[in-house]
Amino acid sequence: MEEYEKKGTITIDYLRELGNIPSEERMKKGPVAMTECVQDIPCNPCAEVCPTKSIHMDNINDRPKVDFNTCIGCTLCMQVCPGLAIFMLDKSxxxxxxxxxxxxxxxxxxxxxxxxxxxxxxxxxxxxxxxxxxxxxxxxxxxxxxxxxxxxxxxxxxxxxxxxxxx
Ligand code: SF4
Ligand code: SF4
The missing domain is CATH 2.40.30 (Elongation Factor Tu (Ef-tu); domain 3)
Incomplete structure (x- = not known):
């Protein structure tokens, strides 16, 4: 069992380990999506809606992985996510x-x-x-x-x- 399953919340360290946190350099370029969707659940509207194909999943049960280099921060993935699991970060x-x-x-x-x-x-x-x-x-x-x-x-x-x- 993963630590977050025992605790009920995920940590920044865990998200960093997964590679879900955009770099400082990327955040300084403009808004970028960060997902906090860490369970293998059958869901993929975020990947389907992304106009730049920046959300990668091997299959519908996979965890979404954002390509921070191609994400344009459009928020479409946030708009369709039923799990309230996507946030937009911007240091530009x-x-x-x-x-x-x-x-x-x-x-x-x-x-x-x-x-x-x-x-x-x-x-x-x-x-x-x-x-x-x-x-x-x-x-x-x-x-x-x-x-x-x-x-x-x-x-x-x-x-x-x-x-x-x-x-
Ligand atoms: S913010 Fe837009 S471009 Fe970035 S991952 Fe979400 S849908 Fe794709
Ligand atoms: S739409 Fe939301 S809940 Fe569904 S896979 Fe994407 S981030 Fe996870």
Whole structure:
């Protein structure tokens, strides 16, 4: 049994071992997808939808592997992922940006400062919402892009909470 199966959450070290973390150099070039899909499950819409064929899987049960060199950061894979298992990382702007799939309420608004949560749901900092896609959540997850002061949050923050909402 893998460590994450005992603990219930995955770690950055584990994702690094899998090669799922884009390099600093790549993140500085523009938005890039990072997958946190580590179980062998029959699912592949991310690979099917990718316009640059940057998500590789040997078969439908395989784990997705992103080619960071060809990924253009379009977010299409995030939009179709039923597992909320893809994030977008971007260090090309003045402040680092992270895009998180979000299916909770209340929905944040552009300009809001939101609390950022780690993989265990712990509050680890804040981000300012600079873009919001599909906030009506009718057919897919909302995609919330936040700007952060602390670049470590790009790898550590994986959910958010609208400020003022109790844990
Ligand atoms: S962000 Fe776009 S280009 Fe990159 S892996 Fe996802 S679908 Fe492909
Ligand atoms: S769509 Fe999401 S859950 Fe399905 S294989 Fe891709 S990353 Fe994993």
């Amino acid at each position: 702007k003045e402040k680092p940006r992270l895009t998180i799939p979000y299916e909770m309420l209340p929905m944040p608004e552009r300009g809001d400062t939101v609390r950022l949560l780690d993989r265990e749901g712990k509050d680890i900092g804040e981000g300012r919402v600079i873009a919001l896609l599909f906030p009506d959540k009718k057919y897919r997850s909302a995609l919330v892009t936040v700007e952060v002061d602390d670049e470590n949050l790009l790898l550590e923050a994986r959910n958010l909470r609208v400020a003022g909402v109790k844990e």
